[in-house]
């Protein structure tokens with residue numbers, strides 16, 4: 400890579416910028432009008448995208464077994480090909496048997512293919528140490544996004560002070576604020592505690608709830624664990640406290656658990672809300688209404704494009720459930736290839752099957768590399784003056800705090816930009832690193848952050864961290 404170079408794929412640069420905008424709040428729209436530098440000489444030869452949680456786009460390889468079965472499902476003539484292992488063929492035959500006309504090109508039941516819902520229920524039971532899961536409570540979805548929006552649609556109603564309020568964490572994953580704005584729901588912000596590894600604090604939940612009761616009807620509490628964009632993993636105690644709070648306040652719990660395999664920090668463990676709810680006893684497990692979400696897009700799979708996912712609902716009133724069925728029927732069914740992929744995620748190769756060894760090797764390689772990159776990111780950022788980074792306990796992101804000199808803040812204001820957007824724009828322009836400004840996720844007034852994914856391959860991530868370090872130093876110097 401030469402030090403000086405022209406960014407040839409200028410069209411792509413524009414796309415990144417626009418995508419970056421699509422991820423951030425509408426308050427940042429002025430950025431859309433910033434001129435990009437098409438064809439200009441740049442001191443880098445490629446733009447490194449560390450802005451989106453899209454593992455395959457960042458070079459992660461698909462799990463062989465998954466793609467073998469999907470290839471067999473898509474083109475069943477391959478079932479005669481001796482290059483495919485027997486367990487892959489057997490899975491493909493089972494999935495095809497369950498499809499209309501034995502084709503993944505057919506519509507499925509709106510709730511999802513029955514035998515796949517059964518496999519999901521078995522997966523949940525195994526994950527949660529035997530706590531029963533009923534396939535009737537499982538709804539397959541088009542990624543987790545579709546299921547999250549569906550539940551919000553189901554729960555949002557009322558007018559004026561009676562309008563549904565939905566509690567979301569700040570910083571938040573923008574799907575939530577966008578869906579709430581679309582549905583005209585009232586967004587209730589509760590702040591995560593940056594000084595304590597972005598933990599969730601019940602006192603803060605109470606503060607946010609009682610303030611919101613003045614102007615809306617709070618009915619839903621959304622939790623993301625492990626967290627996006629903040630990378631924290633909630634303790635079991637914290638989950639219990641949240642469940643107790645939801646029961647006391649009659650809130651519907653939405654547990655977004657799409658990063659359930661992405662836990663890296665020592666002493667941290669993923670606890671599903673469902674498991675904790677049931678372990679708290681019937682007083683809770685028979686009363687608290689909840690939906691939890693999972694996806695094929697994250698963890699070690701990273702298969703975002705297949706749009707696979709599911710939700711499990713608990714304690715839903717039968718009449719509400721009937722409305723939910725109607726709601727999911729409107730979109731006919733989730734993509735069947737995504738459902739097939741989900742089936743493999745919840746029912747992967749077993750130790751006595753031919754694909755097991757390769758599957759485990761590939762899965763472990765992805766998760767170990769992510770764990771190493773999580774450590775590296777925290778370590779390096781915390782050596783940079785003006786950057787403070789919490790441990791990346793889980794998920795795929797870091798959300799470090801940046802100290803910006805007053806002159807940089809003034810300059811951003813002069814340009815009509817939010818200060819951390821100005822910082823990210825300058826970083827993109829000078830170093831070719833694409834991050835998302837913290838303001839796109841929400842942050843405490845007067846603080847500035849960016850979100851960076853830890854998805855670039857390790858060697859590239861090291862380059863990214865080094866470039867951000869150099870940029871931070873000279874940006875601070877320039878505006879001091």
Ligand SMILES: Cc1ncc(COP(=O)(O)O)c(C=O)c1O
Nearest residue numbers: 452542543544572623627694696
């Ligand atoms: C916390 C969280 N929830 C949901 C989603 C949506 O994922 P998908 O719709 O691809 O399953 C994402 C994607 O990044 C996410 O980070």
